Amino acid sequence: MSKRDLVEESLHYLMINVLVDKLEKDGFTVRADHVGGLRDRPESIEGYVPDIEAKRGAEVQLIEVETESTLDSEEACEQLAKLTSASRGKVYLAVPHDCLDRARGVRDDLKAGIVILPCYPFARYVGMPK
Numbered sequence: 001m002s003k004r005d006l007v008e009e010s011l012h013y014l015m016i017n018v019l020v021d022k023l024e025k026d027g028f029t030v031r032a033d034h035v036g037g038l039r040d041r042p043e044s045i046e047g048y049v050p051d052i053e054a055k056r057g058a059e060v061q062l063i064e065v066e067t068e069s070t071l072d073s074e075e076a077c078e079q080l081a082k083l084t085s086a087s088r089g090k091v092y093l094a095v096p097h098d099c100l101d102r103a104r105g106v107r108d109d110l111k112a113g114i115v116i117l118p119c120y121p122f123a124r125y126v127g128m129p130k
Contacts, residue, residue, distance in 0.1 A: 008067040014121040015065045015094055016051050028054035028061070046082035051094075060089025063117070071099055072106050084112040092117050 004012060013034055020032050020039070031042040031053040042053035045062070052063035062083050070076050084091045094117040095103045107114045 004067055004069055008069055011096065011121060012065055012067050015067075015096070015119045018119065018121050019052055019063060019065070019094060019117075023052070023054045023061075026056070028056045028059075030054050046086045048079040048082050050083055060087070061092060062087050062089060063092040063094055065094045065119075066099075066103075067096060068099055068102075071095060071102050077106060077110060080106070080114060081110050081112060084110070084114060090115055094119050096121070 016032060016034050020030050020035065023030050031040045032038075033041050033049055033051050042050050042062070050062040051065045052061075054061040054063065064076070064080060064083065066076050080091065080093060091113070092115045093103055093107065097118045097120050100116065100118055103116045107116060
């Protein structure tokens with residue numbers, strides 16, 4: 001997978017934390033990777049661990065957070081494909097707002113039912129699914 005620089009890695013963590021806060025406020029039970037051991041880590045699915053697993057009743061959401069340098073990497077695409085094919089819930093791809101067009105391209109290339117979440121992490125806002 002492409003390596004994120006320090007700024008992008010910080011953005012990745014910030015986006016995960018913004019999403020976790022929003023999901024918990026919306027009544028979801030959340031497991032999240034990359035949050036410093038504060039929560040349980042999601043279980044591996046087909047060899048990949050999603051960044052976030054959120055459950056509310058029977059509803060399950062798997063969320064993978066990508067940044068500019070990793071969005072269309074081979075590993076990210078393979079992970080999204082595996083999560084989509086193996087999941088009983090919805091699979092979301094959360095990206096910074098300036099990566100929306102590329103995220104749509106990834107979704108179209110994979111021909112997968114991935115929901116794209118635009119993130120505005122510095123405003124602590126997650127937009128409507130695209």
